[in-house]
Amino acid sequence: MFLPQLKYPLHTFSGRSIDFSRRVAVMAVVNRTPDSFYDAGSTFGLDQAVNASLHAVDAGADWVDIGGVPFSPGPALSWREEAERVVPVIAKLRAQSDVVISVDTFLPEVARAAIDAGADVINDTTGFSHPQMAQVVAETGVHVVITHSLAEPRTIYPRPQYQDVIGEVREYLQRKLTHARETGISGEKIIIDPGHDLNKNTRHTLDLTAGFSAIAELGYPALAAVSNKDFIGETLDLPKQERMLGSMVAATMCIMGGARVIRMHNIPESVQTVRLIEAAAGWREPAYQIHNMSEVNPPAHR
Template identity: 85%
Template sequence: MFLPDLKYPLHSFSGRRIDFSQRVAVMAVVNRTPDSFYDAGSTFGLDEAVAASLRAVEAGADWVDIGGVPFSPGPALSWREEAERVVPVIARVRERSDAIISVDTFLPEVAQAAIDAGADVINDTTGLSQPGMAQVVAAAGVHVVLTHSLARPRTAYPRPHYDDVVGQVRDYLAAKVQRALDAGIEGSKIIIDPGHDLNKNTRHTLDVTGNFSPIAALGYPALAAVSNKDFIGETLDLPKQERMVGSMVAATMCIMGGARIIRMHNIPEAVQTVRLIEAAAGWREPVYQVHNMSDVNPPAHPQPARDRS
């Protein structure tokens, strides 16, 4: 298991602190969109989005990522309409939970409205591409997720080519980190994400998944957004609703390569995956131990002592 040398292991959010040298955070995906790739709009309604967020926290998620616009190509949405989708969810979840809340947006106006409603993190899948986003994050002192992607927001990027996908993604993220630091964002507020499937084909994403350690070695907590994605479906020939096992395997591979946050749809299964890895790493104790512990678990039917004469 690769243990990255984190520049800032301890991260403080509004209601929680996480030591990423000894923890893996589970981020739940909640999309308030009518056309999200996985849930097909089942959490588009406000009440449904809030309920899904709170269920995820109850199931063990540390973090809820709330989005109002898919990454996939499509028509632009005004910042006001996007904010109308995400801000009420953030406000209502914040009233009822101390979980970490991020907003998945690339627009600075939406980011500011989300921060005002209680968001802890701006999850920018375009890597601070929009003017003013870095300044909003820096001024508010919130966290930011810097993600590798190449296309302009909501546009296609046909046939992406990389000579060395892992190296090029790593270099891109290093440059984005420096841009964030230059803009006044504190290093202790930066998270990086190689962008599984974002402007990458399945082979590219598999290479990133199997060689995650150079990304994690940048020294900032690395996020792996692998849940139910197309690279799993194309590798295993499975539809979206049958990719849960593949998602857990991909998440495990990334964690073993140094990822410290996994962005997932299937929260109970993701929490179990993370807890087992953390226990194997020595970061947490088992909930109980009775197997081969005869002093606390005597045999139900004691056997007579063997004659050793």
Template identity: 65%
Template sequence: MSLYLPELIHPVHRFAHRTIDFSREVAVMAIINRTPDSFYDAGATFALDAAVNAALHAVEDGAAWLDIGGVPFAPGPELPWQEEAERVVPVIRAIRRQTDAVISADTFQPRVAAAAIDAGADVINDTTGISHPEVARVVADAGVHLVITHSLARPRTVYPRPAYTDVVADVAAFLQEKVELARGLGIDDSKLIIDPGHDLNKNTMHTLEITRRLDEIAALGYPVLAAVSNKDFIGETLDRPKAGRLSGSLAAATMCLMNGARILRMHQVAESVETAHLFEAVAGWRAPAYLRHNMGDANEPAHAARG
């Protein structure tokens, strides 16, 4: 598999506090779930201090982006927007004062999106594919970014036995349609990011196909976000529980990068940042940290402690 370097409509994206050139950089997005029933950590960062500390630790580990969520994607009862806002807004406000990292709010609720932006969010990460068009209007009015994700179900509802004619072609068509909707509601191309929605209303075979053919999604010309961390397709493929999916997550992330993804949404930040940095070095975008191997008259066995 060779590297696919997509032609981006707008390679350079300017956020309020940081600029990222997606033609030469990979952004690792750290996942901060302020929920008692999150998919991976089962509420470990539900307390406000725990969520803020986890976000700041992720920045120390190299995360360029922090994704703050108050409601899981999984089916469940609807949470009143006020309660969701009470979960995410204090976290965003606290970390905005302490970092220039990109901050996104993982929400599909327009009023939560507005409150998050007011607190300092740069991006609204809508995992429901603009299920509420008012979200796009809020984003357009504020001039921030929007992540458009492919998913078929109404928010927090079950979508049994999803079927596709061609999952990659169907996802690409969905995303293009939603991009046109967002643009029609006033969001500029330079503020749009797309996410094929690994595992969201898709079975493992669907998600493996999306990973293999992600270049067809990246060819749409918008930065692609790959949310592969510890997902069920990794667990089912490798027969591993959530706690044992790190190596599979990094392998899937690498394949997505090679196929054009430029943002990785990950739980284990330090390992993911190293993965991204190695990819950037292979792509010729980043110099190695140092050069000693076979660079002198003799091959020094130095730095053995570094491996």
């Protein structure tokens, strides 16, 4: 198991602190969109989105990521309409839980509205595509997830080409880290994400999964967003609703390579996966120990 030397292991959010040198955070995905990648709009309603968020917390999620616009190509949505989707969910969830809350957006106006409603993190899957986003993060002092992607937001990027996908993603993230720090974002507020499947084909994403340690070596907590993605479906020839087991394997590979946040749909299974890895690493105790513990489970009389 690769243990990255984190520059800032302890991260403090509004209601919780996470020591990423000894923890892997499970981030639950809740999309308030009618055309979301995985749930096909089942959490588009406000009550459904809030309930899904609270159920994820009850199932052990450390973090809830709320989105109002999918990453996939499509027509632009005004920032006001996007904010109207995510802000009420954030506000209601914050009123009921101290869970870490992120908003999945690339628009600075949405980011500000989400922060005002109680969001702890801006999850920008476009790598600061909007020039004002880094400034918003710096001014408000929230966390940010810096993600590798190449296309303009919600546009097609046909047949992405890399000579060295791991090296190129790493170099991109290093540039963005430099930009973030120069803008005034504190290092203890930064998470990095190599962007599984984002402007990458299945071979590229498999290489990133197997070589995740090269991303974790940058010294910032690294996020792996692998849940039910196309690279799993194409590798195993499975539709979206049958990719849960592959998602757990991919998440485990990334954690063993140094990932410290996993972005997932299947929360109970993800929490079990993380807790077993943490226990094997010596970061947490088993729930109980009876097996071959003679003082607890004495041998039967012969």
